[in-house]
Amino acid sequence: MDPEIISKLSSIVGSDNCKTTTAELYTYSMDASIHKSMPDAVVRPRSAQEVSEIVKLANEHKFPVIPRGGGSALCGHSVPVDGGVIIDLQRMDTIKDIRVEDLYAVCEPGVVCDDLNAALKKEGFWIPGPSSSNVANIGGMVATNSSGDKALKYGATRDYVIGLEVVLPTGEIVHAGSRTIKNSGGYQFEKFFCGMEGTLGIITEIITRVIPLPEKKAAAIAVFNELEHAGQCVSNIIAARLIPSGLELMSNVCIRAVNKALDLGLPEVEAILLIEVDGEAAVISDKIKKVSDICKESGAISVEFTDDEKRIAELWKGRKGMIPALSKLNEDYVTVMLADDMSVPVSKVPMAVKEFQMISDKYEIIVASYGHAGDGNLHTKVLMDPTRKSHWEQAEKAVNEIYDVVLKLGGTVTGEHGVAITKAPFFHKERAALIPTMKAIKRAMDPNNIMNPHKLMDWEGGFITHLRYKIERE
Amino acid sequence: MDPEIISKLSSIVGSDNCKTTTAELYTYSMDASIHKSMPDAVVRPRSAQEVSEIVKLANEHKFPVIPRGGGSALCGHSVPVDGGVIIDLQRMDTIKDIRVEDLYAVCEPGVVCDDLNAALKKEGFWIPGPSSSNVANIGGMVATNSSGDKALKYGATRDYVIGLEVVLPTGEIVHAGSRTIKNSGGYQFEKFFCGMEGTLGIITEIITRVIPLPEKKAAAIAVFNELEHAGQCVSNIIAARLIPSGLELMSNVCIRAVNKALDLGLPEVEAILLIEVDGEAAVISDKIKKVSDICKESGAISVEFTDDEKRIAELWKGRKGMIPALSKLNEDYVTVMLADDMSVPVSKVPMAVKEFQMISDKYEIIVASYGHAGDGNLHTKVLMDPTRKSHWEQAEKAVNEIYDVVLKLGGTVTGEHGVAITKAPFFHKERAALIPTMKAIKRAMDPNNIMNPHKLMDWEGGFITHLRYKIERE
Numbered sequence: 052m053d054p055e056i057i058s059k060l061s062s063i064v065g066s067d068n069c070k071t072t073t074a075e076l077y078t079y080s081m082d083a084s085i086h087k088s089m090p091d092a093v094v095r096p097r098s099a100q101e102v103s104e105i106v107k108l109a110n111e112h113k114f115p116v117i118p119r120g121g122g123s124a125l126c127g128h129s130v131p132v133d134g135g136v137i138i139d140l141q142r143m144d145t146i147k148d149i150r151v152e153d154l155y156a157v158c159e160p161g162v163v164c165d166d167l168n169a170a171l172k173k174e175g176f177w178i179p180g181p182s183s184s185n186v187a188n189i190g191g192m193v194a195t196n197s198s199g200d201k202a203l204k205y206g207a208t209r210d211y212v213i214g215l216e217v218v219l220p221t222g223e224i225v226h227a228g229s230r231t232i233k234n235s236g237g238y239q240f241e242k243f244f245c246g247m248e249g250t251l252g253i254i255t256e257i258i259t260r261v262i263p264l265p266e267k268k269a270a271a272i273a274v275f276n277e278l279e280h281a282g283q284c285v286s287n288i289i290a291a292r293l294i295p296s297g298l299e300l301m302s303n304v305c306i307r308a309v310n311k312a313l314d315l316g317l318p319e320v321e322a323i324l325l326i327e328v329d330g331e332a333a334v335i336s337d338k339i340k341k342v343s344d345i346c347k348e349s350g351a352i353s354v355e356f357t358d359d360e361k362r363i364a365e366l367w368k369g370r371k372g373m374i375p376a377l378s379k380l381n382e383d384y385v386t387v388m389l390a391d392d393m394s395v396p397v398s399k400v401p402m403a404v405k406e407f408q409m410i411s412d413k414y415e416i417i418v419a420s421y422g423h424a425g426d427g428n429l430h431t432k433v434l435m436d437p438t439r440k441s442h443w444e445q446a447e448k449a450v451n452e453i454y455d456v457v458l459k460l461g462g463t464v465t466g467e468h469g470v471a472i473t474k475a476p477f478f479h480k481e482r483a484a485l486i487p488t489m490k491a492i493k494r495a496m497d498p499n500n501i502m503n504p505h506k507l508m509d510w511e512g513g514f515i516t517h518l519r520y521k522i523e524r525e
Numbered sequence: 526m527d528p529e530i531i532s533k534l535s536s537i538v539g540s541d542n543c544k545t546t547t548a549e550l551y552t553y554s555m556d557a558s559i560h561k562s563m564p565d566a567v568v569r570p571r572s573a574q575e576v577s578e579i580v581k582l583a584n585e586h587k588f589p590v591i592p593r594g595g596g597s598a599l600c601g602h603s604v605p606v607d608g609g610v611i612i613d614l615q616r617m618d619t620i621k622d623i624r625v626e627d628l629y630a631v632c633e634p635g636v637v638c639d640d641l642n643a644a645l646k647k648e649g650f651w652i653p654g655p656s657s658s659n660v661a662n663i664g665g666m667v668a669t670n671s672s673g674d675k676a677l678k679y680g681a682t683r684d685y686v687i688g689l690e691v692v693l694p695t696g697e698i699v700h701a702g703s704r705t706i707k708n709s710g711g712y713q714f715e716k717f718f719c720g721m722e723g724t725l726g727i728i729t730e731i732i733t734r735v736i737p738l739p740e741k742k743a744a745a746i747a748v749f750n751e752l753e754h755a756g757q758c759v760s761n762i763i764a765a766r767l768i769p770s771g772l773e774l775m776s777n778v779c780i781r782a783v784n785k786a787l788d789l790g791l792p793e794v795e796a797i798l799l800i801e802v803d804g805e806a807a808v809i810s811d812k813i814k815k816v817s818d819i820c821k822e823s824g825a826i827s828v829e830f831t832d833d834e835k836r837i838a839e840l841w842k843g844r845k846g847m848i849p850a851l852s853k854l855n856e857d858y859v860t861v862m863l864a865d866d867m868s869v870p871v872s873k874v875p876m877a878v879k880e881f882q883m884i885s886d887k888y889e890i891i892v893a894s895y896g897h898a899g900d901g902n903l904h905t906k907v908l909m910d911p912t913r914k915s916h917w918e919q920a921e922k923a924v925n926e927i928y929d930v931v932l933k934l935g936g937t938v939t940g941e942h943g944v945a946i947t948k949a950p951f952f953h954k955e956r957a958a959l960i961p962t963m964k965a966i967k968r969a970m971d972p973n974n975i976m977n978p979h980k981l982m983d984w985e986g987g988f989i990t991h992l993r994y995k996i997e998r999e
């Protein structure tokens with residue numbers, strides 16, 4: 052990169068916050084995805100004004116800018132495939148205002164989700180976050196419209212954002228939405244920007260709606276010999292108007308994996324459902340009892356339920372430890388982030404899991420299915436040896452087939468992780484008719500194509516690309 | 526309009542569904558706003574395919590197309606200011622699918638909100654709608670991101686739309702979103718199109734999330750001598766984490782009006798709050814008791830509360846009859862839809878109402894304030910003689926001042942009705958920095974500017990324009 056540009060970047064953010072050594076750049080060449088690519092520089096601004104100046108400079112010299120928060124994205128969102136400058140927003144980490152009586156909080160993009168929730172908890176309020184809430188930044192949550200295991204009852208990030216400050220691709224600082232709960236003022240940019248993955252601007256302030264913490268929780272763990280029974284059970288619970296705050300499915304591979312890694316002694320059946328309900332203390336026991344009854348009626352061979360906080364935490368332990376546990380299932384294989392986040396209508400979950408298993412059985416790799424069965428959002432992790440070329444080839448085929456199933460079932464290729472690079476080819480298949488409109492809007496808003504280029508609708512290649520892994524053998 | 530175009534329109538929708546007589550066009554020259562302008566033709570298509578053909582014809586011959594549902598919009602959304610063809614979507618009124626176990630329903634745009642809710646009620650589910658739910662069409666609710674008196678707890682239309690079929694300004698039929706609860710797939714068009722007011726396309730199918738009906742309701746009516754006490758009471762209820770399903774404010778003018786029209790015998794104090802809570806039957810009495818206690822602690826001079834369905838309906842009667850009641854307050858004045866839907870942060874409601882009253886006192890007209898105090902969404906109705914030029918002049922000044930107050934308090938000029946013409950000048954003030962981006966997107970998506978032109982960011986004139994009223998004297 053031109054030393055003159057580096058010098059200008061330094062003068063905007065201060066030399067301490069402009070990184071160019073190989074060691075520093077290496078750290079920023081990856082996120083939590085399979086991809087890797089080196090940036091030319093990393094800057095760490097402290098204000099919207101500084102972000103604006105960086106973006107204006109990028110337009111002047113036509114270099115890419117890639118916003119980055121906690122780096123926990125799973126599809127290569129902040130991997131600079133074409134080089135350029137990473138804008139690390141983690142220094143912008145101030146919670147500016149909490150107004151529970153007005154049901155909103157205002158924060159900078161670098162605030163970690165759990166930190167905002169720690170502050171909100173003092174007032175008895177919260178926002179739902181992703182499973183990675185201990186590292187995920189609010190800005191990144193908005194940019195990817197992330198969500199997690201509470202989405203069935205509580206929705207995704209887009210349902211909470213009521214206002215945004217954004218540095219547009221021109222460098223202009225604009226405000227969308229407001230501090231009011233309602234707003235029907237024209238184009239809903241504060242919603243549109245959820246999921247734009249840094250391609251239309253850089254979020255520098257978020258106004259998020261906050262909601263009251265539930266008084267009490269209860270959980271049930273239901274064991275099924277047949278996957279279909281577990282699936283029917285999920286539909287029955289929802290149709291009975293008992294909307295759980297969490298409804299997780301573990302398939303057989305996952306059960307074996309957590310048993311091996313965590314010694315939980317779960318029955319190694321076809322499917323286990325972990326169901327959590329929350330609400331007023333006076334009704335919680337009755338609610339979880341109703342859920343348990345439905346589980347039994349739907350064919351569960353055993354159901355345990357409790358409203359004891361400690362026992363609930365234990366029940367969640369297996370689910371929370373899933374990803375590391377999967378990597379320990381087979382000593383030669385590791386968990387690879389592929390096809391990790393498809394969503395289907397809730398009633399289609401058992402069919403999807405069955406078909407994923409059939410696909411997996413055809414190949415040398417292992418596909419483990421688990422996920423938020425209550426909202427139809429499934430995670431599959433591919434277990435493979437990422438140093439082997441043949442495993443990548445098989446994974447590529449399996450993932451293609453998996454997404455075909457998802458689209459056939461009326462689903463979407465991404466429920467909560469986003470598109471970026473890893474899901475781009477499948478996203479193009481799902482959204483073919485809308486891609487030209489996305490590109491037209493991108494061109495209209497970012498004529499120099501500087502904002503996180505070659506992502507989402509603009510990624511043209513395959514998904515086994517720019518790998519962080521070194522392939523060493525066939 | 527060129528007879529050749531009329532003939533082509535007729536061949537698309539059938540001659541029975543292509544209207545061109547003056548009497549027919551007159552019916553479509555107005556919606557529920559103050560505006561009026563004659564269309565050149567009205568067509569009533571039955572399918573997305575027919576809509577697409579009409580839009581393609583519009584591009585070929587460069588005439589405006591204006592989508593219209595129930596005609597209940599309050600800001601001139603479907604008034605064809607520049608002539609053109611109104612596309613009446615009321616024949617597309619099929620509820621295509623209801624899948625409560627998957628938490629969604631699919632319907633055509635012409636389905637009336639109450640009709641969808643009648644069908645959902647059989648399964649124990651519903652969606653929240655606007656006060657005009659007996660006439661409002663789902664398509665129009667999406668196009669204006671409408672909401673109503675349940676939004677504090679249940680949100681606006683944008684929070685429910687998970688998928689859309691849209692005829693783009695090019696005539697192409699596209700799908701946004703999906704049948705899944707979660708979706709983080711790139712630009713959220715299904716949310717962005719909420720509030721686009723027919724300027725970016727015509728909605729031909731809606732997939733809406735549905736939610737369980739609450740088991741039981743309870744309501745309280747709290748009487749305050751001081752508006753500030755009522756305002757503080759609202760904040761106290763929310764901060765105590767009791768999120769009511771309805772929280773309505775009536776100011777003094779409104780109380781007098783409903784007393785006069787409906788003989789309800791309400792105390793003619795400064796402010797009355799009507800508070801409704803809902804939820805599980807087992808906790809509802811306790812909940813409304815807590816609300817009532819907070820009302821008393823906040824300075825209410827009397828509080829009545831009940832969980833009797835019949836009594837709750839009586840309590841709502843005054844609020845529901847507000848608009849016709851206001852027209853009867855002063856025999857020479859009628860209710861005019863001006864400045865009718867601003868939203869401020871909840872805690873700013875008393876200050877806003879006070880300032881609106883001070884503005885009103887300066888002029889010969891009357892400004893009546895009421896509204897959804899719980900979500901900060903206020904309605905003011907201007908009471909005036911619309912045949913008098915001087916009243917319009919005074920109303921114009923008052924409305925300008927009112928919106929300045931709203932923006933000063935960090936509010937938005939529209940909470941639930943939209944912008945179209947009546948709010949355009951104030952919307953331009955509120956969103957000045959984003960207007961160029963809105964225009965750029967509009968140009969990119971609708972290069973011939975055929976889709977409901979001159980509305981929203983593209984309305985350049987004042988708001989006292991294209992009046993449906995005849996001004997007869999000074």
